[in-house]
Amino acid sequence: MTDGTSDPVDWTDPETFSHALERADTREKGHYFEAFAEGDLLEHDPGLTLTRWGNEQWLSQTLNHDPAYWRTDAARERGFDEPPIHPDYLTAATLGITVEDLSEKGGYFLGRTDVRFPGAPVTPGTELRVESEVVSTATSSSRPQYGIVTWRTRGRDAATGELLCSYKRTNMIPRRDPLETDGGAQAADDDDADDPQPTLPDTFITPDGEHFEDFVAALERADEQHATVAYRHERGRTQDDVTVASLPLATLNTAKQHHNADAMSDAPSGEIVTYGDVTRSSALGHARSDEQTWREVGFDDEQFHTFVMPGDTIYAFTRVLEANADSSSPTDAGTVRFEHIAFNQREEPVYSGTRTAEIRTQS
Incomplete structure (x- = not known):
C-alpha cells in the first residue's frame, strides 16, 4: 500500500488535472x-x-x-x-x-x-x-x-x-x-389560449387603518359597491448576497440554485436565484407593516411563478378575502384571510398564496 507521495505525476498540473476530472466519477447528492x-x-x-x-x-x-x-x-x-x-x-x-x-x-x-x-x-x-x-x-x-x-x-x-x-x-x-414520449400531450398546454380574460372590479378599496375593524369596514364597503379590497404596499426589498445566499444556507438549504453560480450558469435562470421562502417572507413583511398582526394561523395555495434573481426588488400586493370574529379568535383579535402576491420591479408576479391571520382589534 502506498499513499502516492512518490507518484511522479503532478496532479496539480492544469492539463493533467483536467484529464483527471474527466475520468473521475462524481459522488452525487x-x-x-x-x-x-x-x-x-x-x-x-x-x-x-x-x-x-x-x-x-x-x-x-x-x-x-x-x-x-x-x-x-x-x-x-x-x-x-x-x-x-x-x-x-x-x-x-x-x-x-x-x-x-x-x-x-x-x-x-x-x-x-x-x-x-x-x-x-x-x-x-x-x-x-x-x-x-x-x-x-x-x-x-x-x-x-x-x-x-x-x-x-x-x-x-x-x-x-x-x-x-x-x-x-x-x-x-x-x-x-x-x-x-411522442410529445402528443404538449398541445394540451395551449387549450386555454382563447379563453376570455377575466374583468377586474371597477373599484379597489383600501382599509382606513390596520386593525381588524378596518378590514371588516372595508369589506362591507366593497360589498355595497361591488368592489374589491385590494392595495399595494410601498416597501420593497432588493435581493443581495445576504438574501440570496446567506439566509438559505443558514437554514441548511443546500440547493445549488441559491449559492452555486457556476452550476446555475447553464440553468434557465442563467444565475443563482432567491430561496422561495425569502421571497415569500419579504412580501409578507411588507404586508404586515400595514396591519396589526396578532398571530399567524396558516397559509394555503402557495405558488412561485418565476425566478427572483440578485438585483431584483420584491414588492407586495394584498387582497382581503374575508374577516370574521368567532369563538376561536382571542377576545382582542379577529380572523382575516388574505391573498398576497409578491411582484418584481417589472410588475411580474413571483409568488402568490392565501394567508389566515388574527389581527388585533382596536379595543
Whole structure:
C-alpha cells in the first residue's frame, strides 16, 4: 500500500488535472424521482437549533418588524414569556432541512399548501427535527424528464416530539431515466389560449387603518359597491448576497440554485436565484407593516411563478378575502384571510398564496 507521495505525476498540473476530472466519477447528492415511493418516511438530518440570532437575522433581512418578536415587553403583552421564533423563520428552516433529501436535484417547485403551526409559541433554543412522508408520485405528461412528487413535511421539537410546523409541498423532480414520449400531450398546454380574460372590479378599496375593524369596514364597503379590497404596499426589498445566499444556507438549504453560480450558469435562470421562502417572507413583511398582526394561523395555495434573481426588488400586493370574529379568535383579535402576491420591479408576479391571520382589534 502506498499513499502516492512518490507518484511522479503532478496532479496539480492544469492539463493533467483536467484529464483527471474527466475520468473521475462524481459522488452525487440528492435523489432522483425513482427514489421516492408513496408511503416512504424520511428522517432529515441534521436538524438545527432555532436561535434568537437566526430568528432576528431572518426577520431583519425580510423586513418583518413585529415588536413581539424583538422585545421582551412587547412579547409579554402578547402572552409570550420572551420573543418567540417567528413562523416565517420556522417554515423556512423546516423546508431548508429537507432540501438535501427531497429536492437538491432541482426541478420546479409546483406549490405548497396547508402550512400550519398547531402548537404553542416556539422558544429560542428549540432543536428542530424534521420528517417527510411521500404522499404521492406521478408522471409528467408534458415534461418526460421529470416526475411529480408530493410530500407532507413535519417539523418537531426534538426533545418533546411536539409538532411545530407542517405543510404539504409538490415539486417536479428529475428522473434518472426520462420517459419516452411522442410529445402528443404538449398541445394540451395551449387549450386555454382563447379563453376570455377575466374583468377586474371597477373599484379597489383600501382599509382606513390596520386593525381588524378596518378590514371588516372595508369589506362591507366593497360589498355595497361591488368592489374589491385590494392595495399595494410601498416597501420593497432588493435581493443581495445576504438574501440570496446567506439566509438559505443558514437554514441548511443546500440547493445549488441559491449559492452555486457556476452550476446555475447553464440553468434557465442563467444565475443563482432567491430561496422561495425569502421571497415569500419579504412580501409578507411588507404586508404586515400595514396591519396589526396578532398571530399567524396558516397559509394555503402557495405558488412561485418565476425566478427572483440578485438585483431584483420584491414588492407586495394584498387582497382581503374575508374577516370574521368567532369563538376561536382571542377576545382582542379577529380572523382575516388574505391573498398576497409578491411582484418584481417589472410588475411580474413571483409568488402568490392565501394567508389566515388574527389581527388585533382596536379595543
